[in-house]
Amino acid sequence: MRAELNTVEQDWLRIVTCGSVDDGKSTLLGRLIAASQSLSDDQWHVLERDSARHGKAGVGKIDYALLVDGLEDEVAQGITIDVAYRYFASAKRKFVVADSPGHVQYTRNMVTAASNADVGLLLVDAQQGISEQTRRHLFILDMMGITEVVIAINKMDLVAFSEARFCELVGQLETLSASMSLRIHAQPVAARDGDGIAEDGFANMPWFAGVSLLAHLEQLSPKAAAVEDASLWVQGVIRPDHRYRGYTGQLDGGSLAVGDQIEVLPSRKSAVIESISVGGASKTEAFAGHSVAFELDRELDISRGDLVVKSGYEVQVGQRLRAQLVWMDEQPLRVGRRYRLRLGTRWVDATITRTERVLDVEKLQFEPASEVGLNDIVWVEIDTETPVAFSPYAERHKLGAFVLVDKVSLATVGAGMLSAALARDSRIPFRDLAENRPSETAKLLWITGLPKSGKSSLANALADALKSHGHNPYVLDFSNIRLGLNRDLGFSDADRVEHRRRVAEVAKLMLDAGVTVIAAFVSPFAHERRAARDTVGESRFCEIYLDTPVEICKQRDTEGQFARARQGKLAWVPGVNSDYDVPTRADIHLDGQQSIESLVKQVLAEL
Amino acid sequence: MNLSTSTLNHQSAAGRRLGHLERLEAESIYILREIAAEAKNPVMMYSIGKDSAVLLHLAAKAFAPGRIPFTVLHIDTGWKFKEMIALRDRTAERLQLDLRVYTNPEGLADNINPFDHGSVYTDIMKTEALKQALNQGGFDAAIGGARRDEEKSRAKERIFSFRTADHRWNPKAQRPECWDLYNTQINAGESIRVFPLSNWTELDIWQYIAQERIEVVPLYFAAERPVVTREGQLIMVDDERFRLQDGETPVLKTVRFRTLGCYPLTAAIESEAADIESVLRETQQSRLSERAGRLIDSQHNSSMERKKMEGYF
Missing domain, CATH: 3.40.50.300 (P-loop containing nucleotide triphosphate hydrolases)
Structure with missing residues (x-):
């Protein structure tokens, strides 16, 4: 019995799902949950009752989509309108699924869902083929730094389970993703009837050489970014008495051990780790993901919002930053307005000084920006009130991701990814003299x-x-x-x-x-x-x-x-x-x- | 010595992947530290159940060797199981909690009870009481132990969930929550509900309780208890206030509870699982979801959503 308890620690995978409204995403998710055998009797009972009442699968059939559609309005409208989280476990793995909606206007929800996912699960309707939304979703997943995308080519029953059609779509998807950093892998399924979901679902597709969708998700191991240098945003200080002064934060990347030298940013002061505790227990070393408290060998002026890195890891410090921004508010972005920017645990006032280019979602190309509104993706230049330490998002998500909050409504109006600090030359005195301004015309x-x-x-x-x-x-x-x-x-x-x-x-x-x-x-x-x-x-x-x-x-x-x-x-x-x-x-x-x-x-x- | 150091370094470079309980613990501690740093006057809701027990345990870890920097609030309807109240007082003593117990005074004066007043009872003694207590304490953040896997409307809840000045939840105007960059900014009078256990499942909770040997109310473990059967549900007769219907006689059955609330409204299940190992095994194999034991949820599939919009946790 002891042994059983000691092995309860399981691996887990966080998935963001995306697809168009009619691709059958909720049905697919419901099928996965059912196939992993984590459905309880009373959930079955409710599902049967709801299927009879407002199911869309046909008379006497179970509508698996009802397992995942939540709020009252959505059940009535037959659509999912927000990000919903689902948890299920198979014998091999725990899954956390962020179900994000497929409407054009809900880019912000998909970005929200993708921000906390390891892999993407994207649905494509086998009959309809690659849609504009498919391209858009791939683009957003790539932008968010998702490296692995599983593509479920759904409704294979509508194309007579054709291998040729499957291969055709896979070819198109490969072309589409060729210029992206992410890797794709396609699975044929017919979620409504359960084809391709579990190992027993290939009676109609004997030609498929791979494993089932569930089995693939069980064995998939997303390539973690090769980050070996520990970093941590300081959350606070624990000081119960004069003997203990511990700084808290969640470790990102690599490990941190007693005796390691660290650097504090943006002050660039150094110190040596004297003690580390994980959840109140003293350790000699802590690993990426752990929430730690640590003491230093000397007194430094460290407070919430500072960045601590293992010495040797180079981060940038800047005040003029270039970033890709997803606008999430009904009110359009206003150049020159002051927002609150949160980067790690750091809050700083910031102004968007320029909107460079905005994504044309039809062409998936960045075009000169005029007005930036809800769901727009835009390249911007940002001035922060004081210098901030960061790394490019592409290199390290935790050091490059930020949100913007409106100072009046206090709503979260944007989510962004830093790419670089801009040259300081335009901030030096005489910045307005024409000869010191970088040329905008040379290409x-x-x-x-x-x-x-x-x-x-x-x-x-x-x-x-x-x-x-x-x-x-x-x-x-x-x-x-x-x-x-x-x-x-x-x-x-x-x-x-x-x-x-x-x-x-x-x-x-x-x-x-x-x-x-x-x-x-x-x-x-x-x-x-x-x-x-x-x-x-x-x-x-x-x-x-x-x-x-x-x-x-x-x-x-x-x-x-x-x-x-x-x-x-x-x-x-x-x-x-x-x-x-x-x-x-x-x-x-x-x-x-x-x-x-x-x-x-x-x-x-x-x- | 040199060799062992380099081996250690090598392991670190390869990166140790945390197991799921370690990840959940780390995430919850991060969230608790965030709210401690960002809220002016946070309060932690304490319902005495297993989730609350885990939440308190995590809070103790998050601020060790210091004390939990939150006021702890229990909304007492007056109808909780006796064993819950006993554990509450024991725990407050052990962890030196700043515990406040609140009961809606008008509800008490009007003798609002679960037998006569049905859903009005929940509104007055729980939802209303909660709002009164939050207003009285001037709390700008209330930490709760709700999990997203409990119920459909909870699955859409943010970790930092914004509430208007009259404590209402608007599911359509939730703030987008990207990465772990929580938006903690609020205007005077508004508040935030914070759910550090959002990503835990019932099984995770039990696995963690077993691993950490956390004390929980004995009602979670099977024992002979006096129960009556109503509409197919087993209700425990915890004290003499219980109103028996004609022909009802309490019988002793070996039962336990998967969830705890007001005793006349909480159903037990028949079970032989008398210790943590058996409960864990039973949960792993379970074919019933836990909130099935909560009578107030099941009248309507979306009744929880309604209650949440009105200010319930």
Whole structure:
């Protein structure tokens, strides 16, 4: 019996569900709950009664959706209007499901639900196919940093359980998500009748080689962000008497041990951990997720809202910040208005100084912003009253996520994700002098494409053409960056990230000085290109995809790069033995088989 | 020595994943510390049940070695089980709680009781009493032990749930709650209900009680008790005020309770589970959800939502 009690600790998975109103999401969830055998007798009884009264599954049939639709109005309207949380457990795992609604106007609920989830469960109607909402939901999941998305292709019964239709949709979804950071995995189901939910549900789909939806959710392990350095937002101080002075907070990332040196931000003072307790019990080490209280070896002025990190972990401190913001209030966003901003345990007054670009949800592209209203997703610049410590959300959610609260209504009006601190130069005195203001007109033309696709030739031809139009362009490519500034860098993952960062920073300085920059690099990963875009700012970045078929690149390869890569002698050649994320949202898409002259013309026309 | 240190570091780098009880405990402690830091005058509701017991235990941990920095409030309808009151007083003594017990004085004067007054009884002795006590104490935040898995309308409740100046809940105007960045800002007169156990299930509660050896009311464990059967439910005759109907005679049955409230309104279940291990096993295999034992919930599937909008917890 003891042994049984000692093993009660179970793994758990937090899921956010999303799908359009008619995709059958509630039915699917109800089926999952029923299949994991966590439905009690009286719940069955109520379900049978409610199914008879207002079920939509047909006479005498159980409507599983009724298990998850909650508030009175929703049952009457047949829709879910808010975020609801469900808990169920199978033999292998505990599940926490945030059920978020599928209406266009409820982006804010989906963002709310996704903010506390490990994986996404997205429904697609097998007959209707990929909808605008499917694209939008994927976009939001990606933006929220969800790395794993399970796609339930539902209503397979309506397409005669066709394997071909399933594969067609999977192909479309893969194309759709190619430029995103998240990974997708598709499962065929017919929730109404239980097909594909549990292991016994494949009588109609013998062709499916994978496991059931429930089994997949049981074994899925979302890749935790590779955060090894502990950090903690200080919640408060416990001081029962003069002998004990413990700072409290919930640990994020890695571990914290007695003897570790820590740094306090934004003051940047250091100290050593003298004691740690978890839930009142003394420990030598605490781990990510633990709520701790710790003492330090010296007296520092630390209070609620400070950030504590293990020494060595670099965080940024800034007062002008760039962020992606989801607007959640009926009242439109007002540039120049003061809001209360909560970042970790820190409250600070903040002003949105500029709305850069707002997401066009039809095209899934950011367009110049005019008015920003409920459910809009927008890139903004924020000024905080005092400097704040943070890390980019993409790097570390807990150090980059914030909410905005209106100072009058006290409503939560926005949820945001910090991306970078903006250059301080516009805050220095004389900021209004024209010559000190970074140029807004110069652009960074970022050419991406396979090795030997013709990027450098295009870059040089473009530079010549721009000069003849009175511009002052400069080309950054392999020869002047890899052989100069970045000659200390190799091709490991870490070096590639640093390489990309330096190129973007150099380009940014040149843009500020008014020089148009043409960068020609393979830059195989969507996230690298996006990071460059973030560095210089959306409005100054133009991604050009030089789309040259791999066969042609091989023919042009006089140095034998491709052949050596195939033989395993070269470790990293995108397109051959390493991935290349094909851009799906490039600003300009060029056919690499056309003549250089024609390509240059197309670019100039777009600019 | 060096070796063991490096092994330890290696383990840390790999990252130790917390088990679900550890995660739940850590989250609840974070929430309790948030409300302690952000509210001016917080109060913790104490209903003496198993969830309350866990909540108090977590609060003791969250502020150790200091004391629980909240006033603790029990709304006493006058119809609680005797054993609940005994545990309440024992616990207040042990944890040195700042305990306040409140009963609606008009309800008491009018002898409002569960036999004569039905749902009016709940309104006056629970919902009204709660509002009176909160107003009287000037509390801007009230911490409760409700869980989202208890009931459908609770499943939509925020962890920090905003209430108007007259304590009403508006399910359609809830503040979005992103990450763990709770919006604690309120105007004078308004208040927040805080639910640190939102993400716990009934099974989690029992597993945690077993793991931490938390003392709970003995009524949760099976014993011979005098009961009558009404509309298929077993009601315990806890004192002489119980009104027997014609032909009713209390009989001794081995029963226990999954949830505790006012004794005439709380149904027992037949069970042999007399200790924590058996209760845990029974809960794991259970085919009945716990609020089935609460008579006031079942008149209408959405009766809980109505009560919540009116100010009930």
